[in-house]
Amino acid sequence: MVIELKNDFLTVQFKEFGGALSSIKDKDGVEYLWQGNPEYWSSQAPVLFPICGSLRDDEAIYRPCTHPHFTGIIPRHGLVRKKNFTYEQISDNSLAFSIRATDETLANYPYDFELRIVYTLVDKTISVTYQVTNHEKAKAMPYFIGGHPGFNCPLLFDERYEDYYLEFEKEETCTVPETFPETGLLDVNKRTPFLEKQNILNLDYALFAKDAITLDKLASRSVS
Structure with a gap:
């Protein structure tokens, strides 16, 4: 089933697997979303939870207050990115995906959660809202949630990767922690200078010679 939102500017498609984006095309047919080439990265825009x-x-x-501690297995980026969500059409420009805790998730993440993701298309913008509900009666539910969209870069055949840059909301001076790609872990105490009084980061493949860069000390709350 093709799940789609469309207006005069964008055609956006989704999939129930992961409740995620699968395509973002403009009116000229230019594809903005990474299409999941397994040679590099097979995902597209997974939702990371918990x-x-x-x-x-x-x-x-x-470590519950009333029982001995126990362990659960939570793979990298969480439990829901490879699960099928329930799809709901809200309006002509908005839809939602939802998922509830199961016996499998409760065995590893012992909280009765409900996650709802609402996508809304307005002009050239896709708004994503995460709604997390804790159905537990007597305990708080710790969680993180995040989006992980991949974008095509460059977008056009006559462009280069190095033609692109990231622009931060504020001027930044920061360090970044050391990354260990084999485990996905960080050493937050071993840091390298990264940005120095700048709000522009020019893209270069050499930036990612050792996997992802974690910007955990930014003043900005948005980036373009």
Whole structure:
């Protein structure tokens, strides 16, 4: 089934697997979303819940007040990105996907959660809203949630990757933690200078010679 939102500017498609975006095309047919080439990265725009990133050996340790601690297995980027969501059409320009806790998730993440993702298309903008509900009666539910969209870069055949840049909302001076791609873990105490009084980061493949860069000390709350 093709799940789609469309207006005069964009045609946006989605899939129930992961409740995620699968295509963003403008009126000229230019594809903005990464199309999941497994040679590099097979995903497109996974939703990360209830963790973003990795745990050591994928183990979450829980220490309830009334019982001995126990462990659950939560793989990198969480439990829902490879699950089928329930689809709901809200209006001509808005739709939602939802997922509830199951026996499988409860065995590893012992919280009765409900996650609803609402996508709204307005002109040239796709708004994404995450609605997380804790159905537990007597305990708080720790979680992280995040989007992980991949974008095509360059977009056009006569462009180069190096023609692109990231522009931060504010001027930034920051360091970044050391990354360990084999485990997905970070050493937040071992840091390297990265940005120095700048709001522009020119893109270059050499930036990602050691996997992703984690910008955990930014003043900006948005980037273009």
